[in-house]
Amino acid sequence: MKDFDQFFRDRLDGERPFSRRDENWRQLSRRLEAFDSGIQDARPVSNIRRWTTLAWKVAACAAAAATIWVGVQNYSLRRQNVLLNELLTQIKAQQTNEPATPATQISPLEIAAIPDMQTHLLSSQNDMPLQGMESSVASSKSDSRSVPSENVSLYKPAPISPFAAGNALPVQPTITLPAQIDENVGKQAMVESARPATPAPQEGEMSEVSFVWEKLPIPDSILSRPITTTLAYGKASVPVLPELSIEAAKENPPPARLLTKPVKDVSRVRVGIQAVAGTATPAESGVSWHKGQSLTAEIRVWNQIWLGASADFVQFEIDADNNPDRFHLPEQMNPDPPGGPVSHHQYDLVRLQSEQRQRRFAAGVRYTLPVRGRITPSVQVGYVWAQMPASFVQYEFKKKPHGGGHPNPDPFDNKFFIRKTENHWEQNICRFGAGADYALGRWSLGLTAQYDKNFTNKDPLFDMLSFKLGASYQF
Amino acid sequence: MSYSDLDEILEGCRRSNRSSQYQLFSRFYNYAMSVAYRYVSNTEAAEEVTNDAFFKVFTKIHLFEPRDEGGFRAWLRRIVINTAIDRLRSSINAPATQEWRADMDSPMESGIVEQLTEEQIFSLLDQLSPAYRAVFNLFVVDGFSHEEIADTLGISIGTSKSNLARARSRLKTLLADELDLSYNV
DSSP: OHHHHHHHHHHHSSOOOOSOHHHHHHHHHHHHHHHHTTOTTOOOOOHHHHHHHHHHHHHHHHHHHHHHHHHHHHHHHHHHHHHHHHHHHHHHHHHHHOTTOSOOOOOHHHHHHOHHHHHHHHHHHHHSOOSSOSOTTTTSSOGGGOOOGGGOEEOSOOOOOHHHHTTTOOOOOOEEOOTTOOHHHHHHHHHHHSOTTSOOOOTTOOOTHHHHHHTSOOOHHHHTSTHHHHSOOSTTTSOOOOOOOHHHHHHSOOOOOOOSOOOOOOOSEEEEEEEEEEEEESOOTTBOOEEEEEEEEEEEEETTEEEEEEEEEEEEEEEESSOOGGGOOOGGGOSSOSSSOGGGOOEEEEEEEEEEEEEEEEEEEEEEOOOOSSEEEEEEEEEEEEEEOOEEEEEEEEEOTTGGGSOOSOTTOOEEEEEEEOOEEEEEEEEEEEEEEEEETTEEEEEEEEEEEESOTTSSOOEEEEEEEEEEEEO | OOHHHHHHHHHHHHTTOHHHHHHHHHHHHHHHHHHHHHHHOOHHHHHHHHHHHHHHHHHSGGGOOOOOHHHHHHHHHHHHHHHHHHHHHHHHHTTOOOOOOGGGOOOOOTTSSTTOOHHHHHHHHHTSOHHHHHHHIIIIISOOOHHHHHHHHTOOHHHHHHHHHHHHHHHHHHHHHHHTOOOOO
């Protein structure tokens, strides 16, 4: 056992060469400067922690996007419910105020206002017999809902309404039960037409509206509302209509199925998430690419005009061997005394390092070019507010070999200065951009090039040429 | 560099002289990295441990009483080990559940592993769990007793012995696989 341990002790206890000594020293010296300046917790962010933080950022962005999506869905559903309630109320009013009206028709405008309903109604029109069918009740998909055909008569062939004319489709024929319908049959139809989750309506509650419900995407919560009781079915509310025979219905076969599918109604709101990569413009030596992510939200206000807002979170590093103009060293931090010829200075600035983060919030307008096809180019212009959180900027000075006319005996006598920049906001930034979207249904993939022009030249905010690649979802 | 040179460097470090700190860092960087690398087996993590350790050295330098270079090495080594253990503490304590039994230690044939290179040795060490690797390093390489290991890692002495035995056993198995030898553990 001793041999075993001794072997590992000899092999592992040696000193091995490792690289990156100077890089680690620079990182450590920054911490020491921060410590000496009284900033105790100025610990560097390790790469592992940085990736963990990035993962949490991505998760937070995804959670925020999901929350927004659920919120919009919820709002859309509530809006549909309200419209459906209004629709049912109107149907009820028509039934009550216009008993002589042969058919209870849903306003085309109302149908158009409810995209899903429109879709279902139109599709249901395809499923239901339109003219001359001997029993539109029996034509329902559910066999259990059938009513003896001899007790059901159809109203006269429906006229073409303006709405339906666009699709070359007759208006939905109204199903009207004859007044002399047998009470037992009415009871049967009433019970069988109720949905399973809907409480069985009482006797005499059934009306033709029930059949419309069968084709609507109405939640049970609505169907179970007392409206069913107000739409009372009975001899008083059902108009007496001329009876059509089955033979007459057979002579008028139903028209061809609808070929034109209803257009999906797309919301005006669009949200997206993008990856951002940008570079300082004009190129600055030692300034890395700006990398980060972006969240966008847009609303279409008119045809191809979109109003939008975006939040870009980018970060970049500066590791320069000169002093970029936007990171000028305060005079009091210069190791050489102010004034005097440069040849008498004892120190040279040899390195400037900093990790910078920026949050760019923009509001603007985007115009999509009216181009046919899946690819939609667009141009945009906006105004940007940039937040620059507090950061550290390290200046490293190296003593000249013969600074000030005297030889320097200590080659390690470098001086490090740490400057902490305060959190501040920058304005006067305009954004110009152009891009293209590739539509995939409600989703779209987009690539955008943007140029942020900072019209205030004295602050440490570079002009940035950035590229955004990401996905958007239109509700 | 003689000890007087090191003494001057340490004196400069006490005055927070950046040049002295750089010289001390440069001089012991490889040593500290070697110690840290044995515990974390990852260069990037070892760099972070080393930087943390040197940060402690420079901010606690007034606690070190100068004796000789060996004394400073031992002090630095202890700081690096403690820093690495702090980093690995959560993973070290997790699997330490089984108490040691006398039959866990097994003899080993000598002379079969002399041909292994340093890279192979470290790759074997990498395959140990953090708990086993820490105990093995502390006991075999750094010369800690089981009482000190138990105190450092916050585990029982029996667990320390168990982890050491299992680390040895695991290493022997890995060695056998590495050398492609039929090996009776």
